[in-house]
Amino acid sequence: MENKIDQLFKEKLGQLDKAPAPVAWDQLERKLAKKNQKKGIIWWQMVAAGLVLLLGAKWAFDSNDALLKNVPDTQVIAEDQGLSQLALPTVEKEPMPTVQEVVTTEKKQAPVQNVQQEKVTSEKVDKQKTPIVEKVGERSLIAEVVVDTNPISSKPVINIEEPAFKEPETTAVTIKIVNSGINQTTARSEDTEVKKSLLGKVITIGKEIAEIDDAIGDIREAKNQFFSKNKDSK
Amino acid sequence: MIRALLFKDDQQLIEGCLRGDQKAQKHLYDQYSGKLFALCLRYMKDHDLAQDVLIEGFMRIFEKLEQFKHEGSFEGWMKRLMVNHALMTLRKNRATLMELNWDDERSELKEEVLQSDHLEAEDMLSMVKALPVGYRTVFNLYAIEGYSHKEIGDMLQISENTSKSQLSRARVLLQKMMHTSENINNAENGK
Numbered sequence: 001m002e003n004k005i006d007q008l009f010k011e012k013l014g015q016l017d018k019a020p021a022p023v024a025w026d027q028l029e030r031k032l033a034k035k036n037q038k039k040g041i042i043w044w045q046m047v048a049a050g051l052v053l054l055l056g057a058k059w060a061f062d063s064n065d066a067l068l069k070n071v072p073d074t075q076v077i078a079e080d081q082g083l084s085q086l087a088l089p090t091v092e093k094e095p096m097p098t099v100q101e102v103v104t105t106e107k108k109q110a111p112v113q114n115v116q117q118e119k120v121t122s123e124k125v126d127k128q129k130t131p132i133v134e135k136v137g138e139r140s141l142i143a144e145v146v147v148d149t150n151p152i153s154s155k156p157v158i159n160i161e162e163p164a165f166k167e168p169e170t171t172a173v174t175i176k177i178v179n180s181g182i183n184q185t186t187a188r189s190e191d192t193e194v195k196k197s198l199l200g201k202v203i204t205i206g207k208e209i210a211e212i213d214d215a216i217g218d219i220r221e222a223k224n225q226f227f228s229k230n231k232d233s234k
Numbered sequence: 235m236i237r238a239l240l241f242k243d244d245q246q247l248i249e250g251c252l253r254g255d256q257k258a259q260k261h262l263y264d265q266y267s268g269k270l271f272a273l274c275l276r277y278m279k280d281h282d283l284a285q286d287v288l289i290e291g292f293m294r295i296f297e298k299l300e301q302f303k304h305e306g307s308f309e310g311w312m313k314r315l316m317v318n319h320a321l322m323t324l325r326k327n328r329a330t331l332m333e334l335n336w337d338d339e340r341s342e343l344k345e346e347v348l349q350s351d352h353l354e355a356e357d358m359l360s361m362v363k364a365l366p367v368g369y370r371t372v373f374n375l376y377a378i379e380g381y382s383h384k385e386i387g388d389m390l391q392i393s394e395n396t397s398k399s400q401l402s403r404a405r406v407l408l409q410k411m412m413h414t415s416e417n418i419n420n421a422e423n424g425k
Contacts, residue, residue: 005343005377005408006377009358009362009378012355013362014378015269016269016272016355017268019267019271020267020268020271020285020288025263028292031289032256032259032293032296036254
């Protein structure tokens with residue numbers, strides 16, 4: 001008798017099929033998506049996220065650059081003008097394809113400077129622009145250096161060349177790295193060394209560019225740490 | 235890489251799921267959720283609770299999928315996982331599964347011919363759901379899943395004797411229910 005009841009129920013209930021509500025799959029799908037992500041099968045999504053972070057950081061740098069642009073002293077001279085006024089014995093000069101022409105301002109300057117590169121009067125403050133083909137790391141960047149010889153601190157000093165007199169010189173160097181017009185980073189530094197040649201300054205600028213790369217490397221590392229922490233925590 | 239939309243057999247289905255292929259996972263769910271949900275209903279009784287058990291049970295199936303060694307039936311393997319999860323959920327919700335001294339009736343099963351043609355599967359499911367949880371669980375495990383009293387004892391942390399007595403009480407109740415149903419049916423049909 002026992003077997004009959006067991007058998008009866010087993011027959012009819014053992015293979016019974018009852019569809020669950022559609023929402024059940026939705027809930028399950030969500031849980032599975034989380035699990036799939038954790039498994040790291042979709043690595044490229046992480047890479048994409050990392051790239052977004054990088055671009056965001058670069059964009060942030062760009063924003064800074066935009067702010068700096070608003071400073072009236074910092075301007076870009078037309079390439080031809082700049083070149084003709086420069087006497088740079090040791091620096092490679094190459095035309096900058098993406099440079100745009102901007103008008104310079106004129107500033108008064110008290111003492112007459114021994115400036116070889118200037119044909120203009122002492123009343124003009126010249127912004128010298130050195131187009132450089134820079135090799136930074138493994139990349140070739142075209143860097144444009146705007147040397148503001150009359151920085152905001154407004155010291156009336158112009159000369160970049162080794163001056164006859166030993167007046168301390170402050171220069172503000174604005175570096176613009178132009179790389180296919182997309183990414184731009186800007187760094188400023190003040191160089192107070194007197195006898196530094198322009199080439200030396202170029203080298204310094206190159207180092208600064210390398211530091212910027214390190215900063216990006218730090219961001220990358222931070223991103224990796226962030227993601228690895230997320231992976232570990234459950 | 236071209237992925238086939240159809241999966242020839244469980245093997246391919248499993249491989250797809252292990253890869254994290256969402257189509258494979260959906261397909262697996264579509265194929266087996268009906269039977270597994272019916273199983274959950276037998277144990278949990280409550281519809282919403284049964285659904286929760288189903289979803290969580292499937293998560294376990296996917297998580298443990300790589301442990302399936304292709305020995306024996308895949309459906310049987312999944313059912314075992316689902317049963318285990320149902321039992322665990324029952325355990326969490328109640329202090330003890332077994333109603334001790336609940337029913338003093340020790341009536342024997344009557345030997346008789348059971349009229350069962352009129353019974354739909356739905357009716358029988360309702361009867362099982364109407365059982366007290368202890369009887370229901372043991373009956374499900376023994377009569378439908380096919381576990382032995384020893385195995386049931388291990389799974390439910392009860393003695394074999396308790397399992398046996400729970401089972402016999404379940405059967406007595408079910409028989410009564412079937413009688414009632416039969417009587418109703420006869421009355422309806424003017425017998």
